[in-house]
Amino acid sequence: MKYKKISSVLLLCLSVSMIGVGIYQNQPDSVLSKAIRICLECVGIG
Amino acid sequence: MAKKKHYQIVIQSIATLIQNANFKGFFTGKIYQGDTKKVCVPGLNCYSCPGAVGSCPIGSLQNSLSGYSFKFPYYVLGLLLFFGAILGRIVCGFLCPFGLVQDLLHKIPFPKKIRTFKGDMILRKLKYIILIVMVIILPIICKLTPVFCKYLCPSGTLAGILLAFSDTTLFSVFGSRFAWKFCILSIIILTSIIIARPFCKYLCPLGAFYGIMNKVSVVQMSCDKSKCNNCKACAKVCDMAVDPSVNCNHTECIRCGKCKNVCPSKAISYTNIFKEK
Numbered sequence: 001m002k003y004k005k006i007s008s009v010l011l012l013c014l015s016v017s018m019i020g021v022g023i024y025q026n027q028p029d030s031v032l033s034k035a036i037r038i039c040l041e042c043v044g045i046g
Numbered sequence: 047m048a049k050k051k052h053y054q055i056v057i058q059s060i061a062t063l064i065q066n067a068n069f070k071g072f073f074t075g076k077i078y079q080g081d082t083k084k085v086c087v088p089g090l091n092c093y094s095c096p097g098a099v100g101s102c103p104i105g106s107l108q109n110s111l112s113g114y115s116f117k118f119p120y121y122v123l124g125l126l127l128f129f130g131a132i133l134g135r136i137v138c139g140f141l142c143p144f145g146l147v148q149d150l151l152h153k154i155p156f157p158k159k160i161r162t163f164k165g166d167m168i169l170r171k172l173k174y175i176i177l178i179v180m181v182i183i184l185p186i187i188c189k190l191t192p193v194f195c196k197y198l199c200p201s202g203t204l205a206g207i208l209l210a211f212s213d214t215t216l217f218s219v220f221g222s223r224f225a226w227k228f229c230i231l232s233i234i235i236l237t238s239i240i241i242a243r244p245f246c247k248y249l250c251p252l253g254a255f256y257g258i259m260n261k262v263s264v265v266q267m268s269c270d271k272s273k274c275n276n277c278k279a280c281a282k283v284c285d286m287a288v289d290p291s292v293n294c295n296h297t298e299c300i301r302c303g304k305c306k307n308v309c310p311s312k313a314i315s316y317t318n319i320f321k322e323k
Binding site: 001004005007008011012014015016017018019020021022023025027028029030031032034035036037038039041042043044045046 | 077078079081084085086092094101102105106109110117119120121122127128191192195196202203205216220221223224226227228
């Protein structure tokens, strides 16, 4: 159980760090640029 | 118990409405273009759905991986890890719009509902293969191609149908790819009436990802062995065909809480990993 708790905390820290690095690299803008156009592959056209 | 059951549907419906709050889009056929789409939602909700106000994590992950110049998808993967590390598969049970669709379909009466069958648990490994091959490896190899979205995702097909109803010109451009995806969606819809959540069980890469994190997520299910009388009522009621009295944080558990509600000795409860002994 101790290892599970440590893993949980480490995963949370890792995820927050990764989000931070992603924001620093402007990755949310890349996500937005794709999401504001109709994804032809997704809807079955492209 | 009926009241508690009702709660799950209410929470699922509210979560679906919040994630698809661009109601105007359903009438105009235009998708939302605001800044909230910088953030991925926790469940499977296609960003091409006219109502979507957030981004699909699986679609965004594939797009990040399939760019011409490879960049590690820190942001999308970080968000997925964050949701998984806190909630695990409770996302599937309460927050995923496509989970709600399947749950509603399963309420349609059918003479013989199937809970499990021979090879069921082996077939459930398929979603891990889909996660690794269709969501990670193939998008890296086939540039600019979100393979899972293109060939399998039923959420995208639903989004296409909703868009076409508000912009009927789309019907004229639907071809063989759409026919293929429509067949998959139809199979999932029909199967959902007989088997609970077939897409979550066998195909969903998001469920596979969150399932791996079930054991270490902050939200946990707990089974007090001193209270459990081994009646197996929890196992009998479980739509995902797991036995919570043996493993209450199984990778297949979507934490819907049906086992908790049905337990006569109140042995099963929601807890958090820091309270666990």
